[in-house]
Amino acid sequence: GESVGLHLPTLSVQEGDNSIINCAYSNSASDYFIWYKQESGKGPQFIIDIRSNMDKRQGQRVTVLLNKTVKHLSLQIAATQPGDSAVYFCAVSDYKLSFGAGTTVTVRA
Amino acid sequence: DTGVSQNPRHKITKRGQNVTFRCDPISEHNRLYWYRQTLGQGPEFLTYFQNEAQLEKSRLLSDRFSAERPKGSFSTLEIQRTEQGDSAMYLCASSLRGASGADTGELFFGEGSRLTVL
Numbered sequence: 001g002e003s004v005g006l007h008l009p010t011l012s013v014q015e016g017d018n019s020i021i022n023c024a025y026s027n028s029a030s031d032y033f034i035w036y037k038q039e040s041g042k043g044p045q046f047i048i049d050i051r052s053n054m055d056k057r058q059g060q061r062v063t064v065l066l067n068k069t070v071k072h073l074s075l076q077i078a079a080t081q082p083g084d085s086a087v088y089f090c091a092v093s094d095y096k097l098s099f100g101a102g103t104t105v106t107v108r109a
Numbered sequence: 110d111t112g113v114s115q116n117p118r119h120k121i122t123k124r125g126q127n128v129t130f131r132c133d134p135i136s137e138h139n140r141l142y143w144y145r146q147t148l149g150q151g152p153e154f155l156t157y158f159q160n161e162a163q164l165e166k167s168r169l170l171s172d173r174f175s176a177e178r179p180k181g182s183f184s185t186l187e188i189q190r191t192e193q194g195d196s197a198m199y200l201c202a203s204s205l206r207g208a209s210g211a212d213t214g215e216l217f218f219g220e221g222s223r224l225t226v227l
Contacts, residue, residue, distance in 0.1 A: 032212040043113075043200055043218035044152065089151050093212040095165065096142065099151030
């Protein structure tokens with residue numbers, strides 16, 4: 001099955017700085033990718049998605065980059081805020097979502 | 110609130126007891142998924158339904174686990190003879206996809222049902 005891994009389990013970032021979270025996947029045929037945010041005690045919340053026919057997609061303060069050559073995905077958060085503190089998961093989709101282990105982002109005031 | 114609803118939110122039970130969780134998806138969503146999440150890990154796929162049909166079950170879903178979606182709306186996940194290793198958060202998610210949809214589409218998750226087996 002699909003294997004999804006995140007490069008760093010934790011990330012500490014100063015408020016106002018940009019955050020970058022990286023993810024690798026194993027299946028070169030994967031076509032659809034999603035980033036989720038999970039706050040303590042809550043279910044995962046959709047942030048942004050991207051399909052394999054795109055290299056970059058932007059949302060509000062977030063950008064997802066997809067490099068299919070090296071099977072790498074990243075999430076960039078601009079001007080990180082305290083409310084961005086959470087666990088972030090990348091997920092690869094076929095008929096189900098396969099999640100990585102998550103990166104815990106802590107925002108320092 | 111028209112999101113995915115799960116109950117109970119918390120369940121504490123003794124080893125060997127049976128437990129049942131309920132999920133009410135977003136009303137027009139035809140796909141429903143169950144995931145299990147343990148501390149520090151990402152959600153792990155258990156099973157999913159397209160309408161009332163259960164189309165895939167993970168090897169994680171032992172014969173003590175059973176999921177149903179009898180009318181293609183709400184779903185239940187039952188765990189029989191619970192074991193301490195069953196302690197986890199059980200997440201339900203739903204999406205709207207065509208029958209030929211090859212991917213999940215955006216999954217909307219509920220807040221989860223946390224199970225503690227003593």
